Amino acid sequence: MFVRRVVVRSCNFRHFHDLRAYKEDPRWPGWQVIVGIETHAQIKSRRKLFSDSLTSHPDDPPNTKVSPFDAAFPGTLPKLNSKCVDLALRTAIALKCSVASRCSFDRKHYFYSDLPSGYQITQQYAPLASNGELEIKLQDIPSFKVRIKQIQLEQDTAKSTFHPRTSTSKIDLNRAGTGLMEIVSEPDLRSPEEAGAYVRTLQSVLRAMGSSDGNMELGSLRCDVNVSVNKKGNPPGTRCEIKNLNSVRFMMAAIIHEIRRQSEFLLANPGQSVPQETRGFDENTFETFRLRSKEDAPDYRYMPDPNLGVLVLSKARVEGIQRDLPALPWETRARLLEKYPKLTSKEKSLDVLLNVDNGREVGYDGEDSGGAIPVLTHELLGQLAARKESFSANPLTSEQFGELIDLVQNGTITGTSGKYILRHMLSNPSSRRPREIATELQLVALSSTPSPTSASSSSPTSELHALCKSAIADLPSEVAALRTGNKNVLNKIVGHVMRKSRGRADAVAVKALVEKIVTGE
Numbered sequence: 001m002f003v004r005r006v007v008v009r010s011c012n013f014r015h016f017h018d019l020r021a022y023k024e025d026p027r028w029p030g031w032q033v034i035v036g037i038e039t040h041a042q043i044k045s046r047r048k049l050f051s052d053s054l055t056s057h058p059d060d061p062p063n064t065k066v067s068p069f070d071a072a073f074p075g076t077l078p079k080l081n082s083k084c085v086d087l088a089l090r091t092a093i094a095l096k097c098s099v100a101s102r103c104s105f106d107r108k109h110y111f112y113s114d115l116p117s118g119y120q121i122t123q124q125y126a127p128l129a130s131n132g133e134l135e136i137k138l139q140d141i142p143s144f145k146v147r148i149k150q151i152q153l154e155q156d157t158a159k160s161t162f163h164p165r166t167s168t169s170k171i172d173l174n175r176a177g178t179g180l181m182e183i184v185s186e187p188d189l190r191s192p193e194e195a196g197a198y199v200r201t202l203q204s205v206l207r208a209m210g211s212s213d214g215n216m217e218l219g220s221l222r223c224d225v226n227v228s229v230n231k232k233g234n235p236p237g238t239r240c241e242i243k244n245l246n247s248v249r250f251m252m253a254a255i256i257h258e259i260r261r262q263s264e265f266l267l268a269n270p271g272q273s274v275p276q277e278t279r280g281f282d283e284n285t286f287e288t289f290r291l292r293s294k295e296d297a298p299d300y301r302y303m304p305d306p307n308l309g310v311l312v313l314s315k316a317r318v319e320g321i322q323r324d325l326p327a328l329p330w331e332t333r334a335r336l337l338e339k340y341p342k343l344t345s346k347e348k349s350l351d352v353l354l355n356v357d358n359g360r361e362v363g364y365d366g367e368d369s370g371g372a373i374p375v376l377t378h379e380l381l382g383q384l385a386a387r388k389e390s391f392s393a394n395p396l397t398s399e400q401f402g403e404l405i406d407l408v409q410n411g412t413i414t415g416t417s418g419k420y421i422l423r424h425m426l427s428n429p430s431s432r433r434p435r436e437i438a439t440e441l442q443l444v445a446l447s448s449t450p451s452p453t454s455a456s457s458s459s460p461t462s463e464l465h466a467l468c469k470s471a472i473a474d475l476p477s478e479v480a481a482l483r484t485g486n487k488n489v490l491n492k493i494v495g496h497v498m499r500k501s502r503g504r505a506d507a508v509a510v511k512a513l514v515e516k517i518v519t520g521e
């Protein structure tokens with residue numbers, strides 16, 4: 001027999017003054033919009049939430065990352081993976097939540113082919129963390145705060161794919177049992193743009209914490225969006241929930257469609273409220289459609305999972321995680337701005353830098369921005385656009401990109417070579433270091449100042465010297481003109497050296513060296 005409990009999970013609208021002020025939106029004059037988002041983020045752990053099976057990548061062959069527990073074999077028992085808990089705790093602390101000292105797990109029952117056991121383990125009654133806050137500060141939108149209602153741990157489902165030709169579905173259990181964090185916002189968002197900005201900021205926090213890839217295209221971040229509209233001065237309307245949105249663009253389109261649909265319904269049916277529904281989003285028509293109404297909402301027969309005890313989260317554990325918390329995106333941003341003040345006017349470069357490799361700490365230590373960062377970030381965006389590849393799918397790690405910036409910044413390679421190596425790395429994704437690639441492609445810059453290690457005849461310094469000397473020998477009339485004080489010919493000689501060096505020489509250094517050799521001879 002199942003224990004039934006009635007839970008009230010509505011949001012607290014009694015504190016009307018708590019609600020953020022509305023601003024009239026010319027797209028829907030007279031209407032006020034409320035949005036709250038439930039985000040499901042896959043936890044980036046090596047193993048699943050309750051089994052020792054490895055977690056999978058969407059490219060893995062089906063049913064290769066499955067343990068008997070994930071397939072719900074009778075007699076198998078869940079064992080909580082503490083790494084997943086630690087990553088969720090990091091997220092909770094980053095989102096300023098209060099962490100529960102004790103939390104527990106419940107079974108949510110429904111019957112669907114992607115759920116082998118017939119129930120999902122989630123945290124219905126006592127979630128891991130609650131009452132947080134996320135401040136959204138993006139360039140294109142005024143800053144605002146969103147309260148985080150709670151973060152709960154739960155299992156992901158398997159994946160079912162329908163094949164219309166044979167009218168069959170195939171089930172892949174690789175994803176079954178992967179840890180998810182459900183991050184529930186309070187209804188604090190007021191427009192599709194704010195919803196988009198919230199999800200993008202949340203993504204950057206998850207990535208910086210290393211707790212989730214937050215990749216909507218690959219399905220490691222999915223959103224359910226709750227939307228209601230009301231006439232100015234009236235209480236909030238009834239929400240409809242649009243399930244499983246897998247891109248920020250679709251999410252914003254779904255909200256816009258819902259606002260139009262709900263406001264049209266209210267106009268056509270005075271005195272009535274919008275029927276509470278769960279809806280889907282059609283990616284072809286950009287419209288939402290009804291999945292089920294409140295009346296046919298499933299009864300999930302929630303019950304505490306008898307196989308999992310209470311999870312006690314000690315103060316020491318939480319404090320330890322807080323102490324070692326990775327830098328938050330805005331902290332990294334502030335650090336970079338302090339280190340590279342020139343980037344203050346180049347916010348776009350900074351965004352690119354922060355988001356290469358899923359927003360991990362940028363791994364370089366150059367002393368001066370010297371222009372390399374804007375040049376290479378601009379080049380990266382340009383090359384990805386030319387290749388029709390998305391930024392989030394770019395194969396560079398932050399260490400690789402940081403090292404490339406360093407190499408250009410400290411003159412090991414020229415800016416031209418930097419761009420060339422960038423293109424090479426995009427075409428040949430690997431974990432190789434840019435320095436190694438530069439050496440292999442013979443792109444190490446020709447330096448004009450001898451270093452103690454460059455005494456041999458093959459050193460870049462002597463090579464640059466040799467190139468200048470051979471240009472001088474090849475262009476006797478230009479050299480003669482230069483000797484008589486005609487500086488205009490200098491550019492021709494420099495151009496000659498630059499061509500011979502295949503982009504490895506620095507024009508300013510060549511100019512100085514040629515002049516020195518010619519006038520010093």
Ligand SMILES: Nc1ncnc2c1ncn2[C@@H]1O[C@H](COP(=O)(O)OP(=O)(O)OP(=O)(O)O)[C@@H](O)[C@H]1O
Binds near residue numbers: 011185226
């Ligand atoms: N009037 C409203 N308009 C828009 N959003 C709302 C409104 N009231 C509540 N919400 C939002 O709806 C979401 C409710 O999510 P929650 O997980 O608490 O419950 P649920 O959707 O009923 O459960 P489930 O997890 O099974 O989908 C929250 O993000 C909340 O901010």
Ligand SMILES: [Mg+2]
Binds near residue numbers: 038182184
């Ligand atoms: Mg929910």
Ligand SMILES: [Mg+2]
Binds near residue numbers: 038224241
């Ligand atoms: Mg919901």
